[in-house]
Amino acid sequence: MMTARPLEELLFYMNTVAKQASSEWEANFARSILRQSKRPTWNPSEKQLWTMQRMVSDLFSPNGFNADADIDLIDTGDRHDAA
Numbered sequence: 821m822m823t824a825r826p827l828e829e830l831l832f833y834m835n836t837v838a839k840q841a842s843s844e845w846e847a848n849f850a851r852s853i854l855r856q857s858k859r860p861t862w863n864p865s866e867k868q869l870w871t872m873q874r875m876v877s878d879l880f881s882p883n884g885f886n887a888d889a890d891i892d893l894i895d896t897g898d899r900h901d902a903a
Contacts, residue, residue: 824873825873825876827864827869829876830869830872830873830876831853831854831857833876833879834850834851834853834854834857834872834875834876835850835854836879837850837875837876837879838850838851838854840879841875846875849871849875850875853868853872
């Protein structure tokens with residue numbers, strides 16, 4: 821499950837997303853969000869917020885890594901005899 825990031829964090833990474841976007845649409849979306857966020861009364865729609873969450877999540881999961889996939893981070897190998 822993707823962890824929801826606060827709006828301020830998403831906005832912080834939108835500039836990086838715009839620069840490293842894999843498509844022109846993503847770059848334009850990120851730049852548009854940055855422009856809109858300067859308005860004091862602006863709040864993202866649910867769809868904008870979801871898209872921003874996905875784009876920032878993808879920023880931290882290169883090569884198509886599925887952040888929602890279960891992964892085993894604990895090494896259960898036999899290392900107690902290595903000295």
